[in-house]
Amino acid sequence: MPSSIICSVDTVLLTLKDNALHVALFKREKAPFKGEYALPGGYVHAQADADTGASALRVLNEKTGLASPYIEQLATFSGPGRDPRGWSVSVAYFALVPLDELLSLSPATMRLIDVSDTAQLQALPFDHAKIVGSAVERVRSKSAYSSLPAHLCGPTFTLPQLQTVYEMAIGEPINKVSFRRKMEEMDLVEPVTGAMEQGKKHRPAQLYQLKPKYAKELSVTDRAFNPG
Amino acid sequence: MPSSIICSVDTVLLTLKDNALHVALFKREKAPFKGEYALPGGYVHAQADADTGASALRVLNEKTGLASPYIEQLATFSGPGRDPRGWSVSVAYFALVPLDELLSLSPATMRLIDVSDTAQLQALPFDHAKIVGSAVERVRSKSAYSSLPAHLCGPTFTLPQLQTVYEMAIGEPINKVSFRRKMEEMDLVEPVTGAMEQGKKHRPAQLYQLKPKYAKELSVTDRAFNPG
DNA sequence: GCAATAGTGTCTTTGAGACAGTATTGA
DNA sequence: TCAATACTGTCTCAAAGACACTATTGC
Numbered sequence: 037m038p039s040s041i042i043c044s045v046d047t048v049l050l051t052l053k054d055n056a057l058h059v060a061l062f063k064r065e066k067a068p069f070k071g072e073y074a075l076p077g078g079y080v081h082a083q084a085d086a087d088t089g090a091s092a093l094r095v096l097n098e099k100t101g102l103a104s105p106y107i108e109q110l111a112t113f114s115g116p117g118r119d120p121r122g123w124s125v126s127v128a129y130f131a132l133v134p135l136d137e138l139l140s141l142s143p144a145t146m147r148l149i150d151v152s153d154t155a156q157l158q159a160l161p162f163d164h165a166k167i168v169g170s171a172v173e174r175v176r177s178k179s180a181y182s183s184l185p186a187h188l189c190g191p192t193f194t195l196p197q198l199q200t201v202y203e204m205a206i207g208e209p210i211n212k213v214s215f216r217r218k219m220e221e222m223d224l225v226e227p228v229t230g231a232m233e234q235g236k237k238h239r240p241a242q243l244y245q246l247k248p249k250y251a252k253e254l255s256v257t258d259r260a261f262n263p264g
Numbered sequence: 265m266p267s268s269i270i271c272s273v274d275t276v277l278l279t280l281k282d283n284a285l286h287v288a289l290f291k292r293e294k295a296p297f298k299g300e301y302a303l304p305g306g307y308v309h310a311q312a313d314a315d316t317g318a319s320a321l322r323v324l325n326e327k328t329g330l331a332s333p334y335i336e337q338l339a340t341f342s343g344p345g346r347d348p349r350g351w352s353v354s355v356a357y358f359a360l361v362p363l364d365e366l367l368s369l370s371p372a373t374m375r376l377i378d379v380s381d382t383a384q385l386q387a388l389p390f391d392h393a394k395i396v397g398s399a400v401e402r403v404r405s406k407s408a409y410s411s412l413p414a415h416l417c418g419p420t421f422t423l424p425q426l427q428t429v430y431e432m433a434i435g436e437p438i439n440k441v442s443f444r445r446k447m448e449e450m451d452l453v454e455p456v457t458g459a460m461e462q463g464k465k466h467r468p469a470q471l472y473q474l475k476p477k478y479a480k481e482l483s484v485t486d487r488a489f490n491p492g
Numbered sequence: 493g494c495a496a497t498a499g500t501g502t503c504t505t506t507g508a509g510a511c512a513g514t515a516t517t518g519a
Numbered sequence: 520t521c522a523a524t525a526c527t528g529t530c531t532c533a534a535a536g537a538c539a540c541t542a543t544t545g546c
Contacts, residue, residue, distance in 0.1 A: 040310060041269075041310055080342075082268060086343060086344070087342045087343040088340060109340065111337055112337065112355045114355070115315040123310035125353065127342070196526095211510075213509075213526095216527090217507085217508080237517070237523070238517055238518075238523040238525075239517045239523080239525045239526085240524095242526090422498085424498070439536050439537075440498095441500080441501095441538095442534085442536060446535095464496090464497080464544075466497040467496080467497055467498045467499085468497095468544065470499090
Protein backbone atom coordinates (compact mmCIF):
# COMPACT_ATOMS: atom_id res chain seq x y z
CA MET A 37 0.00 0.00 0.00
CA PRO A 38 2.39 2.73 -1.18
CA SER A 39 1.13 6.17 -0.27
CA SER A 40 1.05 9.13 -2.61
CA ILE A 41 1.28 11.53 0.28
CA ILE A 42 3.83 14.34 0.15
CA CYS A 43 5.96 14.32 3.27
CA SER A 44 7.83 17.49 4.17
CA VAL A 45 9.12 19.67 7.01
CA ASP A 46 8.86 23.42 7.53
CA THR A 47 10.67 25.53 10.10
CA VAL A 48 9.58 28.79 11.68
CA LEU A 49 12.87 30.54 12.33
CA LEU A 50 12.35 33.26 14.92
CA THR A 51 14.70 36.02 15.97
CA LEU A 52 14.62 39.36 17.75
CA LYS A 53 15.05 42.54 15.70
CA ASP A 54 14.23 46.11 16.74
CA ASN A 55 12.79 44.73 19.97
CA ALA A 56 10.19 42.60 18.23
CA LEU A 57 9.86 38.96 17.24
CA HIS A 58 10.56 38.42 13.53
CA VAL A 59 10.21 35.35 11.35
CA ALA A 60 12.79 34.56 8.66
CA LEU A 61 11.51 33.97 5.13
CA PHE A 62 13.49 32.69 2.15
CA LYS A 63 13.04 33.09 -1.59
CA ARG A 64 11.83 29.84 -3.13
CA GLU A 65 14.10 28.55 -5.88
CA LYS A 66 11.68 25.96 -7.22
CA ALA A 67 8.02 25.60 -8.07
CA PRO A 68 5.47 25.79 -6.62
CA PHE A 69 5.55 29.46 -5.64
CA LYS A 70 8.98 29.90 -7.23
CA GLY A 71 10.37 33.34 -6.43
CA GLU A 72 7.99 33.94 -3.55
CA TYR A 73 9.13 34.17 0.06
CA ALA A 74 8.19 31.34 2.39
CA LEU A 75 9.31 29.35 5.41
CA PRO A 76 12.40 27.21 4.81
CA GLY A 77 11.12 23.73 4.12
CA GLY A 78 11.75 20.61 2.10
CA TYR A 79 11.07 16.96 1.59
CA VAL A 80 11.81 14.34 4.19
CA HIS A 81 14.57 12.09 2.81
CA ALA A 82 14.04 8.58 4.04
CA GLN A 83 17.53 7.60 2.90
CA ALA A 84 19.36 10.39 4.70
CA ASP A 85 17.34 11.49 7.74
CA ALA A 86 17.19 9.77 11.11
CA ASP A 87 13.78 11.34 11.77
CA THR A 88 11.84 14.45 10.78
CA GLY A 89 13.82 16.49 13.30
CA ALA A 90 16.95 15.60 11.37
CA SER A 91 15.16 16.57 8.16
CA ALA A 92 14.38 19.98 9.63
CA LEU A 93 17.98 20.52 10.72
CA ARG A 94 19.30 19.43 7.34
CA VAL A 95 16.92 21.70 5.41
CA LEU A 96 17.67 24.57 7.76
CA ASN A 97 21.38 24.10 7.27
CA GLU A 98 21.00 23.99 3.50
CA LYS A 99 18.95 27.18 3.36
CA THR A 100 20.46 29.23 6.18
CA GLY A 101 23.90 27.84 7.02
CA LEU A 102 22.89 27.42 10.67
CA ALA A 103 24.60 24.41 12.18
CA SER A 104 22.78 23.48 15.38
CA PRO A 105 20.11 25.97 16.34
CA TYR A 106 17.68 25.39 19.16
CA ILE A 107 14.80 23.58 17.48
CA GLU A 108 11.58 22.07 18.76
CA GLN A 109 8.71 20.24 17.13
CA LEU A 110 5.65 22.44 16.79
CA ALA A 111 2.80 20.52 15.17
CA THR A 112 1.91 18.74 11.97
CA PHE A 113 -0.19 20.30 9.25
CA SER A 114 -1.93 18.29 6.58
CA GLY A 115 -4.66 18.09 3.99
CA PRO A 116 -5.37 18.11 0.27
CA GLY A 117 -5.35 21.89 -0.15
CA ARG A 118 -2.28 23.24 1.57
CA ASP A 119 0.16 22.27 -1.21
CA PRO A 120 -0.84 22.52 -4.90
CA ARG A 121 1.09 19.34 -5.66
CA GLY A 122 -1.40 17.23 -3.72
CA TRP A 123 -2.33 15.77 -0.35
CA SER A 124 0.53 16.68 1.97
CA VAL A 125 1.78 16.30 5.50
CA SER A 126 4.21 18.86 6.86
CA VAL A 127 5.85 18.44 10.24
CA ALA A 128 6.53 21.96 11.45
CA TYR A 129 9.38 22.96 13.75
CA PHE A 130 10.37 26.23 15.25
CA ALA A 131 13.85 27.52 15.97
CA LEU A 132 15.15 30.44 18.01
CA VAL A 133 18.32 32.13 16.82
CA PRO A 134 20.20 35.31 17.81
CA LEU A 135 19.97 37.97 15.11
CA ASP A 136 23.77 38.29 14.71
CA GLU A 137 24.14 34.64 13.91
CA LEU A 138 21.33 34.73 11.40
CA LEU A 139 22.65 37.80 9.57
CA SER A 140 26.19 36.48 9.36
CA LEU A 141 25.19 33.11 7.92
CA SER A 142 22.05 33.50 5.86
CA PRO A 143 21.79 34.56 2.21
CA ALA A 144 21.11 38.18 1.32
CA THR A 145 17.74 37.17 -0.08
CA MET A 146 16.45 36.36 3.39
CA ARG A 147 13.69 38.61 4.69
CA LEU A 148 12.68 39.23 8.28
CA ILE A 149 9.01 39.95 8.91
CA ASP A 150 7.61 41.24 12.18
CA VAL A 151 5.27 38.54 13.49
CA SER A 152 2.67 41.20 14.30
CA ASP A 153 2.51 42.21 10.64
CA THR A 154 -0.50 40.08 9.89
CA ALA A 155 -1.03 41.49 6.42
CA GLN A 156 2.35 40.24 5.22
CA LEU A 157 1.91 36.91 6.94
CA GLN A 158 -1.50 36.33 5.38
CA ALA A 159 0.10 36.71 1.97
CA LEU A 160 2.46 33.76 2.49
CA PRO A 161 2.10 30.70 0.27
CA PHE A 162 0.90 27.27 1.46
CA ASP A 163 -0.57 27.46 4.98
CA HIS A 164 2.53 29.17 6.26
CA ALA A 165 0.58 31.99 7.90
CA LYS A 166 -1.17 29.42 10.05
CA ILE A 167 2.12 27.72 10.90
CA VAL A 168 3.76 30.99 11.91
CA GLY A 169 0.77 31.90 14.05
CA SER A 170 0.97 28.56 15.76
CA ALA A 171 4.69 29.01 16.44
CA VAL A 172 4.23 32.47 17.90
CA GLU A 173 1.41 31.24 20.09
CA ARG A 174 3.61 28.41 21.32
CA VAL A 175 6.58 30.64 22.06
CA ARG A 176 4.40 33.15 23.86
CA SER A 177 2.76 30.57 26.07
CA LYS A 178 5.89 28.58 26.77
CA SER A 179 8.33 31.42 27.33
CA ALA A 180 7.02 32.58 30.67
CA TYR A 181 9.55 30.81 32.79
CA SER A 182 11.32 28.33 30.66
CA SER A 183 14.82 28.68 29.29
CA LEU A 184 13.39 29.07 25.80
CA PRO A 185 13.82 32.80 25.15
CA ALA A 186 17.45 32.68 26.29
CA HIS A 187 18.28 31.07 22.95
CA LEU A 188 17.52 34.41 21.31
CA CYS A 189 20.56 35.85 23.09
CA GLY A 190 24.16 35.19 22.18
CA PRO A 191 26.39 33.07 24.44
CA THR A 192 26.67 35.82 27.08
CA PHE A 193 24.22 38.53 28.07
CA THR A 194 23.29 40.85 30.90
CA LEU A 195 20.19 40.40 33.02
CA PRO A 196 18.57 43.58 31.64
CA GLN A 197 19.16 42.25 28.12
CA LEU A 198 17.73 38.88 29.07
CA GLN A 199 14.69 40.55 30.59
CA THR A 200 14.05 42.46 27.36
CA VAL A 201 14.29 39.21 25.41
CA TYR A 202 11.75 37.57 27.69
CA GLU A 203 9.45 40.56 27.36
CA MET A 204 9.58 40.38 23.58
CA ALA A 205 9.02 36.64 23.58
CA ILE A 206 6.09 36.82 25.99
CA GLY A 207 4.74 39.98 24.46
CA GLU A 208 4.30 41.99 27.64
CA PRO A 209 6.43 43.85 30.20
CA ILE A 210 7.82 42.09 33.28
CA ASN A 211 8.47 43.51 36.71
CA LYS A 212 12.23 43.84 37.19
CA VAL A 213 12.40 42.55 40.75
CA SER A 214 10.12 39.61 39.97
CA PHE A 215 12.16 38.73 36.92
CA ARG A 216 15.39 38.61 38.89
CA ARG A 217 13.80 36.64 41.72
CA LYS A 218 12.50 34.14 39.17
CA MET A 219 15.86 33.78 37.43
CA GLU A 220 17.47 33.19 40.81
CA GLU A 221 14.85 30.60 41.69
CA MET A 222 14.97 28.83 38.32
CA ASP A 223 18.73 28.47 38.59
CA LEU A 224 18.98 29.01 34.85
CA VAL A 225 21.96 31.32 34.44
CA GLU A 226 25.28 31.93 36.14
CA PRO A 227 27.55 34.99 36.17
CA VAL A 228 30.63 34.86 33.98
CA THR A 229 33.19 35.49 36.70
CA GLY A 230 34.65 38.97 36.47
CA ALA A 231 33.17 39.74 33.06
CA MET A 232 31.21 42.96 32.82
CA GLU A 233 29.41 44.77 30.06
CA GLN A 234 31.54 47.50 28.51
CA GLY A 235 31.32 50.67 26.43
CA LYS A 236 28.17 52.08 27.98
CA LYS A 237 28.08 55.49 29.62
CA HIS A 238 26.54 54.18 32.81
CA ARG A 239 27.05 51.50 35.40
CA PRO A 240 28.11 48.28 33.63
CA ALA A 241 26.04 45.14 34.11
CA GLN A 242 27.25 41.69 35.07
CA LEU A 243 27.57 39.28 32.16
CA TYR A 244 25.77 35.95 32.48
CA GLN A 245 25.60 32.70 30.54
CA LEU A 246 23.14 29.82 30.45
CA LYS A 247 24.07 27.06 32.87
CA PRO A 248 25.62 24.10 31.00
CA LYS A 249 22.59 21.85 31.45
CA TYR A 250 20.48 24.38 29.54
CA ALA A 251 23.18 25.53 27.13
CA LYS A 252 23.40 22.06 25.66
CA GLU A 253 21.27 21.93 22.59
CA LEU A 254 18.16 19.89 23.15
CA SER A 255 17.51 19.92 19.46
CA VAL A 256 18.56 16.39 18.66
CA THR A 257 15.65 14.77 20.40
CA ASP A 258 12.49 14.96 18.45
CA ARG A 259 10.12 15.67 21.27
CA ALA A 260 7.29 18.12 21.02
CA PHE A 261 7.86 19.07 24.64
CA ASN A 262 11.24 19.72 26.16
CA PRO A 263 11.65 20.25 29.89
CA GLY A 264 12.79 23.46 31.45
CA MET B 265 9.62 12.79 -6.44
CA PRO B 266 7.23 10.20 -4.99
CA SER B 267 8.08 9.31 -1.41
CA SER B 268 8.20 5.79 -0.06
CA ILE B 269 7.40 7.04 3.40
CA ILE B 270 4.67 5.32 5.40
CA CYS B 271 2.15 7.84 6.65
CA SER B 272 -0.06 6.86 9.58
CA VAL B 273 -1.87 8.07 12.67
CA ASP B 274 -1.97 6.64 16.20
CA THR B 275 -4.25 7.62 19.04
CA VAL B 276 -3.62 7.42 22.76
CA LEU B 277 -7.07 6.82 24.17
CA LEU B 278 -7.11 7.70 27.86
CA THR B 279 -9.76 7.00 30.45
CA LEU B 280 -10.15 6.81 34.20
CA LYS B 281 -10.52 3.43 35.86
CA ASP B 282 -10.09 2.55 39.54
CA ASN B 283 -9.01 6.14 40.19
CA ALA B 284 -6.06 5.95 37.81
CA LEU B 285 -5.37 6.98 34.23
CA HIS B 286 -5.52 4.04 31.84
CA VAL B 287 -4.66 3.75 28.17
CA ALA B 288 -6.79 1.64 25.81
CA LEU B 289 -5.00 -1.00 23.72
CA PHE B 290 -6.46 -3.05 20.88
CA LYS B 291 -5.55 -6.42 19.45
CA ARG B 292 -3.91 -6.00 16.05
CA GLU B 293 -5.69 -7.89 13.27
CA LYS B 294 -2.94 -7.54 10.69
CA ALA B 295 0.82 -7.81 10.44
CA PRO B 296 3.11 -6.44 11.66
CA PHE B 297 2.65 -7.49 15.28
CA LYS B 298 -0.56 -9.35 14.44
CA GLY B 299 -2.29 -10.51 17.62
CA GLU B 300 -0.36 -8.15 19.87
CA TYR B 301 -1.97 -5.26 21.70
CA ALA B 302 -1.18 -1.74 20.54
CA LEU B 303 -2.55 1.77 20.17
CA PRO B 304 -5.37 2.09 17.64
CA GLY B 305 -3.75 3.37 14.46
CA GLY B 306 -3.87 3.17 10.72
CA TYR B 307 -2.87 4.66 7.41
CA VAL B 308 -3.76 8.15 6.34
CA HIS B 309 -6.13 7.89 3.38
CA ALA B 310 -5.52 10.79 1.03
CA GLN B 311 -8.75 10.04 -0.83
CA ALA B 312 -10.98 10.02 2.22
CA ASP B 313 -9.48 12.21 4.94
CA ALA B 314 -9.65 16.01 5.15
CA ASP B 315 -6.49 16.03 7.27
CA THR B 316 -4.67 13.76 9.71
CA GLY B 317 -7.12 14.73 12.46
CA ALA B 318 -9.89 13.27 10.32
CA SER B 319 -7.75 10.16 9.80
CA ALA B 320 -7.43 9.77 13.55
CA LEU B 321 -11.18 10.13 14.09
CA ARG B 322 -11.95 7.68 11.30
CA VAL B 323 -9.51 5.06 12.60
CA LEU B 324 -10.76 5.55 16.14
CA ASN B 325 -14.33 5.09 15.02
CA GLU B 326 -13.45 1.92 13.09
CA LYS B 327 -11.63 0.35 16.03
CA THR B 328 -13.64 1.59 18.99
CA GLY B 329 -17.04 2.75 17.77
CA LEU B 330 -16.53 6.17 19.36
CA ALA B 331 -18.21 8.86 17.29
CA SER B 332 -16.77 12.21 18.34
CA PRO B 333 -14.45 11.98 21.29
CA TYR B 334 -12.38 14.91 22.52
CA ILE B 335 -9.19 14.61 20.50
CA GLU B 336 -6.07 16.74 20.25
CA GLN B 337 -2.89 16.50 18.24
CA LEU B 338 0.03 15.34 20.36
CA ALA B 339 3.22 15.14 18.29
CA THR B 340 4.66 13.37 15.29
CA PHE B 341 6.99 10.40 15.57
CA SER B 342 9.21 9.26 12.75
CA GLY B 343 12.27 7.34 11.66
CA PRO B 344 13.46 4.21 9.92
CA GLY B 345 13.22 1.92 12.95
CA ARG B 346 9.86 2.48 14.55
CA ASP B 347 7.90 0.40 12.02
CA PRO B 348 9.36 -2.80 10.55
CA ARG B 349 7.78 -2.01 7.18
CA GLY B 350 10.15 0.92 6.66
CA TRP B 351 10.71 4.62 7.20
CA SER B 352 7.52 5.94 8.74
CA VAL B 353 5.83 9.06 10.00
CA SER B 354 3.06 8.74 12.56
CA VAL B 355 1.02 11.73 13.64
CA ALA B 356 -0.08 10.93 17.18
CA TYR B 357 -3.28 12.17 18.81
CA PHE B 358 -4.69 11.72 22.23
CA ALA B 359 -8.32 11.39 23.26
CA LEU B 360 -10.08 11.55 26.61
CA VAL B 361 -13.19 9.41 27.06
CA PRO B 362 -15.39 8.47 30.02
CA LEU B 363 -14.98 4.82 31.00
CA ASP B 364 -18.69 4.01 30.59
CA GLU B 365 -18.72 5.15 27.00
CA LEU B 366 -15.60 3.18 26.20
CA LEU B 367 -16.87 -0.03 27.76
CA SER B 368 -20.25 0.16 26.06
CA LEU B 369 -18.84 0.70 22.56
CA SER B 370 -15.48 -1.00 22.30
CA PRO B 371 -14.80 -4.64 21.45
CA ALA B 372 -14.28 -7.16 24.19
CA THR B 373 -10.69 -7.60 23.08
CA MET B 374 -9.83 -4.10 24.28
CA ARG B 375 -7.43 -3.91 27.19
CA LEU B 376 -6.97 -1.07 29.65
CA ILE B 377 -3.47 -0.58 31.05
CA ASP B 378 -2.61 1.68 33.97
CA VAL B 379 -0.29 4.35 32.60
CA SER B 380 1.99 3.94 35.60
CA ASP B 381 2.57 0.28 34.70
CA THR B 382 5.82 0.97 32.88
CA ALA B 383 6.70 -2.68 32.44
CA GLN B 384 3.61 -3.37 30.35
CA LEU B 385 4.03 -0.16 28.38
CA GLN B 386 7.65 -0.94 27.55
CA ALA B 387 6.49 -4.18 25.99
CA LEU B 388 4.31 -2.43 23.41
CA PRO B 389 5.18 -2.76 19.72
CA PHE B 390 6.44 0.10 17.52
CA ASP B 391 7.42 3.14 19.62
CA HIS B 392 4.05 3.12 21.34
CA ALA B 393 5.57 3.27 24.81
CA LYS B 394 7.18 6.57 23.90
CA ILE B 395 3.94 7.89 22.43
CA VAL B 396 1.94 6.95 25.53
CA GLY B 397 4.57 8.57 27.76
CA SER B 398 4.36 11.73 25.72
CA ALA B 399 0.56 11.78 25.95
CA VAL B 400 0.57 11.32 29.71
CA GLU B 401 3.14 14.07 30.12
CA ARG B 402 1.00 16.35 28.00
CA VAL B 403 -2.20 15.62 29.89
CA ARG B 404 -0.45 16.08 33.23
CA SER B 405 1.03 19.42 32.32
CA LYS B 406 -2.01 20.77 30.55
CA SER B 407 -4.70 19.60 32.94
CA ALA B 408 -3.96 22.01 35.73
CA TYR B 409 -6.65 24.49 34.96
CA SER B 410 -7.93 23.77 31.55
CA SER B 411 -11.21 22.11 30.72
CA LEU B 412 -9.35 19.05 29.52
CA PRO B 413 -9.92 16.56 32.36
CA ALA B 414 -13.65 17.28 32.35
CA HIS B 415 -13.91 15.16 29.20
CA LEU B 416 -13.15 12.13 31.36
CA CYS B 417 -16.50 12.64 33.10
CA GLY B 418 -19.86 11.87 31.63
CA PRO B 419 -22.29 14.65 30.68
CA THR B 420 -23.09 15.46 34.31
CA PHE B 421 -20.99 15.15 37.43
CA THR B 422 -20.62 16.48 40.95
CA LEU B 423 -17.82 18.81 42.01
CA PRO B 424 -16.20 16.16 44.24
CA GLN B 425 -16.21 13.78 41.26
CA LEU B 426 -14.72 16.44 39.03
CA GLN B 427 -12.03 17.17 41.59
CA THR B 428 -11.06 13.50 41.70
CA VAL B 429 -10.82 13.46 37.92
CA TYR B 430 -8.54 16.48 37.96
CA GLU B 431 -6.40 14.88 40.65
CA MET B 432 -6.01 11.71 38.61
CA ALA B 433 -5.18 13.67 35.47
CA ILE B 434 -2.66 15.92 37.18
CA GLY B 435 -1.31 13.11 39.32
CA GLU B 436 -1.45 14.87 42.69
CA PRO B 437 -4.02 15.95 45.27
CA ILE B 438 -5.72 19.35 45.09
CA ASN B 439 -6.95 21.52 47.92
CA LYS B 440 -10.74 21.42 48.00
CA VAL B 441 -11.34 25.10 48.63
CA SER B 442 -8.82 26.14 45.99
CA PHE B 443 -10.35 23.79 43.47
CA ARG B 444 -13.81 25.20 43.98
CA ARG B 445 -12.52 28.77 43.87
CA LYS B 446 -10.74 27.98 40.61
CA MET B 447 -13.79 26.37 39.04
CA GLU B 448 -15.82 29.41 39.99
CA GLU B 449 -13.23 31.74 38.51
CA MET B 450 -12.75 29.72 35.32
CA ASP B 451 -16.48 29.78 34.67
CA LEU B 452 -16.23 26.28 33.26
CA VAL B 453 -19.24 24.49 34.69
CA GLU B 454 -22.81 25.30 35.67
CA PRO B 455 -25.22 23.57 38.03
CA VAL B 456 -27.96 21.47 36.47
CA THR B 457 -30.93 23.20 38.05
CA GLY B 458 -32.54 21.09 40.72
CA ALA B 459 -30.62 17.93 39.86
CA MET B 460 -28.85 16.26 42.75
CA GLU B 461 -26.78 13.15 43.15
CA GLN B 462 -28.83 10.23 44.48
CA GLY B 463 -28.52 6.90 46.19
CA LYS B 464 -25.66 7.73 48.55
CA LYS B 465 -25.98 7.43 52.31
CA HIS B 466 -24.79 10.94 52.96
CA ARG B 467 -25.52 14.51 51.88
CA PRO B 468 -26.19 14.54 48.13
CA ALA B 469 -24.07 16.76 45.90
CA GLN B 470 -25.20 19.23 43.27
CA LEU B 471 -24.93 17.95 39.70
CA TYR B 472 -23.00 20.09 37.23
CA GLN B 473 -22.35 20.12 33.50
CA LEU B 474 -19.76 21.74 31.26
CA LYS B 475 -20.88 25.13 29.99
CA PRO B 476 -21.95 24.89 26.34
CA LYS B 477 -18.88 26.71 25.01
CA TYR B 478 -16.67 24.00 26.48
CA ALA B 479 -19.03 21.11 25.94
CA LYS B 480 -18.85 21.61 22.20
CA GLU B 481 -16.27 19.27 20.82
CA LEU B 482 -13.16 21.11 19.75
CA SER B 483 -11.92 18.02 18.09
CA VAL B 484 -12.63 18.93 14.50
CA THR B 485 -9.89 21.50 14.25
CA ASP B 486 -6.51 19.98 13.81
CA ARG B 487 -4.58 22.26 16.10
CA ALA B 488 -1.93 21.03 18.49
CA PHE B 489 -3.06 23.62 21.01
CA ASN B 490 -6.67 24.28 21.87
CA PRO B 491 -7.64 27.21 24.04
CA GLY B 492 -9.27 26.83 27.46
C1' DG C 493 -28.10 10.78 67.44
C1' DC C 494 -24.25 9.07 64.42
C1' DA C 495 -21.48 8.34 60.34
C1' DA C 496 -20.29 10.14 56.12
C1' DT C 497 -19.64 13.42 52.81
C1' DA C 498 -21.02 18.25 50.75
C1' DG C 499 -20.14 22.78 51.03
C1' DT C 500 -18.35 27.43 53.30
C1' DG C 501 -15.81 31.08 56.20
C1' DT C 502 -11.54 32.63 57.44
C1' DC C 503 -6.66 32.59 58.90
C1' DT C 504 -2.05 31.85 57.32
C1' DT C 505 1.45 31.49 53.97
C1' DT C 506 3.53 32.39 49.59
C1' DG C 507 4.66 34.68 45.59
C1' DA C 508 4.29 38.71 42.44
C1' DG C 509 4.24 43.74 41.70
C1' DA C 510 5.27 48.62 43.28
C1' DC C 511 8.44 51.81 44.66
C1' DA C 512 12.09 53.91 46.36
C1' DG C 513 16.60 53.62 47.64
C1' DT C 514 21.86 52.75 46.83
C1' DA C 515 25.85 51.68 43.43
C1' DT C 516 28.88 52.56 39.56
C1' DT C 517 30.08 54.12 35.29
C1' DG C 518 31.28 58.26 31.54
C1' DA C 519 31.12 62.99 30.72
C1' DT D 520 28.42 66.78 40.11
C1' DC D 521 25.07 64.86 36.93
C1' DA D 522 22.77 61.68 33.88
C1' DA D 523 21.89 57.13 33.15
C1' DT D 524 21.25 52.60 34.17
C1' DA D 525 22.41 48.40 37.40
C1' DC D 526 21.03 46.38 41.34
C1' DT D 527 18.58 45.79 46.05
C1' DG D 528 15.47 46.24 50.31
C1' DT D 529 11.01 46.26 51.67
C1' DC D 530 6.05 47.22 51.59
C1' DT D 531 1.64 45.90 49.62
C1' DC D 532 -1.53 42.95 47.48
C1' DA D 533 -3.54 38.82 45.62
C1' DA D 534 -3.80 33.96 45.09
C1' DA D 535 -3.34 29.32 47.23
C1' DG D 536 -3.39 26.13 51.08
C1' DA D 537 -4.84 24.75 55.95
C1' DC D 538 -8.37 24.06 58.98
C1' DA D 539 -12.39 24.21 61.20
C1' DC D 540 -17.11 24.79 61.00
C1' DT D 541 -21.99 24.08 59.27
C1' DA D 542 -25.38 21.35 56.20
C1' DT D 543 -27.89 17.32 54.68
C1' DT D 544 -28.55 12.74 53.77
C1' DG D 545 -29.37 7.29 55.41
C1' DC D 546 -29.43 4.42 59.18
